[in-house]
Amino acid sequence: MSLSRLRTFIEVYRQRSISGAARRLNLTQPAVSQHIAGLEASLGRTLFHRLPSGVEPTPAADELAADVGDKLDQAEAALAAARTRSDEVAGALHIVGHADFLAEVVAAELVPLIKVGMRVRLQTGSTSVVCQMLLDGSCDLGITVYPPEDDRLRCETVRQEPLLAVAAPEVAQRIAAREDCGAALCEEPLLAYSLDRPLVDAWLQFNQLDVRPPLPALLGQDLRGLQRPLQLGVGWTVLPQYLCADALKRGTLVEIEGPVGRARLDYYLMWTAAGLRQPRVAHARQALLWRLRGGGAGTV
DSSP: OOOHHHHHHHHHHHHTHHHHHHHTOOOOOOHHHHHHHHHHHHTTSOOOOOEEEEEEEOOHHHHHHHHHHHHHHHHHHHHHHHHHHHHHHEEEEEEEEEEIIIIIIIHHHTTHHHTTTTTEEEEEEOOOHHHHHHHHHHOOSSSHHHHHHHTTTTEEEEEEEEEEEEEOOHHHHHHHHSSHHHHHHHTTTBBEETOOOOHHHHHHHHTTTOOOSSSSSSEEESSGGHHHHTTTTOOOOEEEEEHHHHHHTOOOSSEEEOOSSEEEEEEEEEETTTTGHHHHHHHHHHHHHHHHHOOOOOOO
């Protein structure tokens, strides 16, 4: 007993006509008659009496229509809504990456794509999440600070950002007053992205500081959340320059000068080869390569 046969039955019941139902369903009259005959065979009951000018429902048809009519309408409405959402999603560009970089850097570069009618959906996630979503087709493009290890993924460097150790002026002054920069850093609370402290460790290693600060006093996977405590005089951290440039200009944060200088952090745009079969993804990838590199030509 298929849904198509039930849909045909409901339409014949409402139209009281084989030909009328055929027109509404865009079917031939023989096809409608076959659906009704098949349904009657499944039920073992006659559903309609044929009349010269149409059909007359039997009590069995009245019962079946009462049972499934509204429910079938609701189910078809739900399926139609789901198809509409699927079409909308299929036509959208999904990008996943680190929350702060998407918000502070990538979003502004999406404006030209949005203006030409592209629908963009941003989602946040760690590098492992980015790689998994690309591989399972949940997103079209990813942005991370690590190149992929899976050879099914492709990437290009789109930005190289200086890494700065920063703190409030009074904290930075205390650290600068000490001869041993590493020891001074270990005595101040550390604010970090994660327990792994990738940005902090990259800065320490670049500056040849063989120290291991204590566990972070505050963890925040969105780096923007670290700035307010810093500005209130709590501890120090390492941030990409784009994220703290305004605070440095205002003087609410001060750079802690490392013995060697500033480390650098690479950002990668990532995709799958299969994803580029979709024109919107290929176009968006090339546009983002070009714009995130400051207008330079991206590598295809």
